[in-house]
Amino acid sequence: MVLKRGLCHIDWYRRRSIRGARRMTELGEANMGNRPPVYILGAGMAGLAAAVRAAGLGMRPVLFEATNHAGGRCRSFFEDGLNRTIDNGTHLILGGNRGLFTYLDEIGAAGGLTPMHPAQFPFRDMADGRTWTVRPSAGRIPWWLLVPGRRVPGGRLVDYLAIMRIARAGEDAPLTDFIDAASPMFQRFWQPLARAVLNTEAEEASAALIGRMLAETLMKSAEASRPYLAPKGLSAALIDPGVAHLGGIGCAPKFGVRVKSLDFAGGRVGALETETGVTEIEDGAAVIAALPPGETGRLIPEIEVPGRFNAIVNVHYLLDEAPENQQKRHSEARFLGLIGSPAHWIFTRGDVVSVTISAAGALADQPAERIASLIWMDVAAALGENGTRMPRYRVVKEKRATIAQTPAQNALRAAAETRFDNLFLAGDWTKTGLPATIEGAVRSGQKAAGLAAEFSNNRRK
Numbered sequence: 001m002v003l004k005r006g007l008c009h010i011d012w013y014r015r016r017s018i019r020g021a022r023r024m025t026e027l028g029e030a031n032m033g034n035r036p037p038v039y040i041l042g043a044g045m046a047g048l049a050a051a052v053r054a055a056g057l058g059m060r061p062v063l064f065e066a067t068n069h070a071g072g073r074c075r076s077f078f079e080d081g082l083n084r085t086i087d088n089g090t091h092l093i094l095g096g097n098r099g100l101f102t103y104l105d106e107i108g109a110a111g112g113l114t115p116m117h118p119a120q121f122p123f124r125d126m127a128d129g130r131t132w133t134v135r136p137s138a139g140r141i142p143w144w145l146l147v148p149g150r151r152v153p154g155g156r157l158v159d160y161l162a163i164m165r166i167a168r169a170g171e172d173a174p175l176t177d178f179i180d181a182a183s184p185m186f187q188r189f190w191q192p193l194a195r196a197v198l199n200t201e202a203e204e205a206s207a208a209l210i211g212r213m214l215a216e217t218l219m220k221s222a223e224a225s226r227p228y229l230a231p232k233g234l235s236a237a238l239i240d241p242g243v244a245h246l247g248g249i250g251c252a253p254k255f256g257v258r259v260k261s262l263d264f265a266g267g268r269v270g271a272l273e274t275e276t277g278v279t280e281i282e283d284g285a286a287v288i289a290a291l292p293p294g295e296t297g298r299l300i301p302e303i304e305v306p307g308r309f310n311a312i313v314n315v316h317y318l319l320d321e322a323p324e325n326q327q328k329r330h331s332e333a334r335f336l337g338l339i340g341s342p343a344h345w346i347f348t349r350g351d352v353v354s355v356t357i358s359a360a361g362a363l364a365d366q367p368a369e370r371i372a373s374l375i376w377m378d379v380a381a382a383l384g385e386n387g388t389r390m391p392r393y394r395v396v397k398e399k400r401a402t403i404a405q406t407p408a409q410n411a412l413r414a415a416a417e418t419r420f421d422n423l424f425l426a427g428d429w430t431k432t433g434l435p436a437t438i439e440g441a442v443r444s445g446q447k448a449a450g451l452a453a454e455f456s457n458n459r460r461k
C-alpha cells in the first residue's frame with residue numbers, strides 16, 4: 001500500500017514535470033523572473049536532472065558549475081591524439097533506468113540513446129575461449145533462469161535462486177553471504193555484474209545494492225534489461241540537450257563558478273559564496289548540493305560522507321580504418337564482457353574500441369602505456385584483430401569514479417533532507433537505495449527538486 005502510494009507520487013511528479021517542462025519550452029524564458037529560485041551546486045547528471053525537474057515544477061533553477069562544462073563524471077571530449085570524440089568512460093545504461101528516461105523525455109531528447117537488439121549480454125572466458133550469452137526473457141517472469149542456453153555455463157539453478165534472496169538482502173549484508181565465492185557462477189556472473197554495476201569487487205560488494213539493480217532490470221523483463229549505448233557519445237546524448245533545454249528557458253548553467261562556502265544561519269542556508277561574489281538566499285528559496293561526497297563534506301562539515309572510492313580505467317584504441325574492416329566491425333557485437341582478463345568490458349563504436357577496467361585498484365597507478373599494452377593482447381584476441389601491433393590509444397583514469405559500494409560505505413550515504421530547512425542533497429553517492437550510477441544520480445536530483453518545490457510552496461502559503 002505504502003509502495004503503491006509512493007509510486008503514484010513519483011508518477012504524479014513525473015507527469016506534472018513533463019507537462020511543465022514542455023510548457024516551459026513553449027513559453028521560453030518570459031515567465032521565469034517571478035518564480036522562486038532554487039540554487040543548484042554542480043552540473044553533473046544529478047544537478048542537471050534537479051534543474052530540469054525544478055523548472056518543470058515551477059521553480060527557477062540557478063545552476064553553478066565549477067568547471068567549464070557540464071556532465072561531471074559522465075562526459076565526452078575531443079581527443080586530438082585519436083582525432084575522435086571519446087567518453088571519459090563508456091557508460092552502460094539499461095532500459096529499466098526509468099529516472100534517466102524520464103529526464104530525457106523532459107528535455108525532449110529521448111532519441112539520443114540507441115537500444116541494442118536483442119537484449120543480451122555476451123561473454124568470453126579468456127582462459128578457455130568459451131563464450132556464452134545471458135539473455136533475459138521478455139515477460140515479467142524471469143523464466144530465462146530455467147533455460148541453460150540463456151544463462152552462464154557451470155551455473156546451477158540453485159545459484160540463480162540466490163537472486164531471489166539477494167533481492168531481499170539487508171543493508172549490511174555482503175554478496176558473499178549469498179553466493180559461494182569459489183563457484184563458477186561467482187566468477188562468471190556475479191563478479192562481472194558487481195564490477196559493472198557497483199565498480200566494486202564481488203568479494204566485498206553490497207548485496208542490497210546488486211539486489212535492487214537486479215529487481216529493476218534483469219529480473220523484471222527483457223525490455224528493462226535492454227542495454228542502451230550513446231552512439232555519438234555521452235555528452236551528445238545526455239548532457240548537451242539538458243544544457244540546451246535549460247538555456248532555452250533562460251536558466252543556462254553558470255560555468256566556471258565554484259561555490260567556495262555556504263553560510264548557515266538560523267537553521268537554513270543564508271548565503272553562498274563563489275569566486276565572483278556572495279549570493280543571498282532569499283526566504284522561500286532552496287539550495288540543492290549536487291556535488292561529489294568530498295566536496296559536500298567540505299561545504300557542509302557536519303554531514304558524514306563515504307570516504308572510500310574505486311577507480312575506473314578506460315583505454316580507447318583507434319583501430320585501422322581500412323574500409324573492409326570498417327564494414328566487418330559495424331556488424332560485430334557492440335559490447336562484450338571478458339572473464340579472466342584485466343580488461344572487463346569491451347565496447348566498439350565504429351573504429352574506436354573502448355575497454356573498461358572497473359574497480360581498477362593499483363592498476364590505475366600504472367603508466368598509461370603499460371596499461372594499454374597489458375590488455376591489448378586480450379582485446380585483440382576477443383575481437384579477432386591483429387594483436388602484434390598495438391594501435392594508437394588514449395588511457396583515461398578516473399581515480400574517484402564512484403564510492404566503493406560495500407555495506408560499510410553504503411551505510412554512510414546521506415539522505416536528501418538535511419537539518420537545514422532549505423538545503424537538500426543530491427548525487428549518485430546519496431542514499432537512493434540504488435547503486436552509484438547515472439540512474440542513481442538522476443533520481444537523486446529529481447527527488448531533491450521535488451523536496452525543494454515542496455519547501456518553496458509551503459513557504460509561499
Ligand SMILES: Cc1cc2nc3c(=O)[nH]c(=O)nc-3n(C[C@H](O)[C@H](O)[C@H](O)COP(=O)(O)OP(=O)(O)OC[C@H]3O[C@@H](n4cnc5c(N)ncnc54)[C@H](O)[C@@H]3O)c2cc1C
Pocket residue numbers: 041042043044045046047064065066067070071072073074088089090091092093196257258259260290291292295312313314398400401402426427428429436437438439441
Ligand atoms: C569512468 C566511469 C565509468 C562509469 N560507468 C558507468 C556506467 O557504466 N553506468 C552508470 O550508470 N554509471 C557509470 N558511472 C558513474 C556515473 O558517471 C556517475 O554515477 C554519475 O555521473 C554521477 O553524477 P553526479 O551528478 O552525482 O556527480 P558528478 O558527475 O561528480 O557531478 C558533480 C559536479 O559538481 C561539480 N562541482 C564540484 N565541486 C563544485 C563546487 N564547489 N561548486 C560548483 N560545482 C562543483 C563538478 O565539477 C561536477 O560537474 C561511471 C563513472 C565513471 C567515472
